[in-house]
Amino acid sequence: MRTRTERRERLVPHTIDGETKLVSEPYDVQVPVPPRDWDHIVLTAALAVVAIGLGIVIVWSTSSIGDLLVRTDVLKPIAYAAATGFSLGWVVCMALEWLARYDPDRRQRPRAAGHVFLAADMAAVCVHGWVTDSLKVGIIGAVLSAGAKGLYTLVLDHQSAPLDARTQQWVTIKRGEVGSRLALGAVRRQLTRAESRAAAEEAALRTAPDADPDGPDPDEDGPDAEVFSINGSGLTVKDAVRTAWDSNIRDKDTVTRYVSRAMNRAVSPETVDRYLRALRVGA
Structure with missing residues (x-):
């Protein structure tokens, strides 16, 4: 039987000054050589x-x-x-x-x-x-x-290795099962994409466009009983804020809604807050 020499390594204990460590040590080993596979060649x-x-x-x-x-x-x-x-x-x-x-x-x-x-x-x-x-x-x-x-x-x-009838049927069934899993994965991805598009279209249809995008947001709590409507002709934001302040309205959101209705347009909350801070300092 033919053999060949292979170089391998193993761990061996090595002690210096009473302290032992495992170190690698090369060694040779003879392993059998398999015969040539002439069929494969x-x-x-x-x-x-x-x-x-x-x-x-x-x-x-x-x-x-x-x-x-x-x-x-x-x-x-x-x-x-x-x-x-x-x-x-x-x-x-x-x-x-x-x-x-x-x-x-x-x-x-x-x-x-x-x-x-x-x-x-x-x-x-x-x-x-x-x-x-x-x-x-x-x-x-x-x-x-x-x-x-x-x-x-x-x-x-x-x-091509010939398969007996039973093995051929088993291979066909197994290939069909795996193919079904692959097909179902592709179908699920298609359905997910279709459902996402359908949901986006439904959401777009449910969202009606705002008739007056520049107008103020509707007051969900209804008109404030303590605030009286005033004529907005020639009225400034500062005047409207002052009127709300004089009506003992201090909440920024409430003042913003009041000023927006008085001015008949959307008013920036930052502008209203700036005037309110000035009034608080003056008070």
Whole structure:
């Protein structure tokens, strides 16, 4: 059995002048080396070959289809950007196949869609070869795309672990439960946003606009029996405050309401308070 040396550390007591402390001490230990996992190495190599092949095929197809689209007087950047869609379509379907490799039913739809995109890609490559009088080259390019797709399908089928019927049902039920929780979370967020908007609209509709926003606030306690209405023509705020003072009204809020009614407009409480302080000092 093969082994390798590993350097580790441990705590050991160390005493100086009668005082003991724990200090770290390095030491070597021999640990067994596991055998090479050739299955994993071979699978990794196969995936690397498939990835390299896909890259080459995508470049080839994009170049061929892009050159074909440029012949229709389309701008080069737009033509080659559109050409990538032919290859990326079936590549994305391959990625979805990999994600659904443990669910045969879900895997069938991206696989079928991938075949459709692949057929369109191969047809476009062949048309480019026919247009450029190189039909054989076009057919070879189309076969390369089909070969890359076939290699990926073989690797995917090898990697997909088959599940028995009961386990497959359990996985489907569990995936449905988790999916329901995710869906309910999204629905709750939508409902919360909708309820917030509805509450804001209802609050806006319940709040009627003030007919006279510049006028005084209504007196909830009704008119003061001791305050007599006076003619506001030519009356100043100072005069109105003095009149309220002479009527033995000392509360600032009451004086403010009185002055506002007398002046037929809203009066600043700070102004009223300033005049009241002057009257208190004079008294």
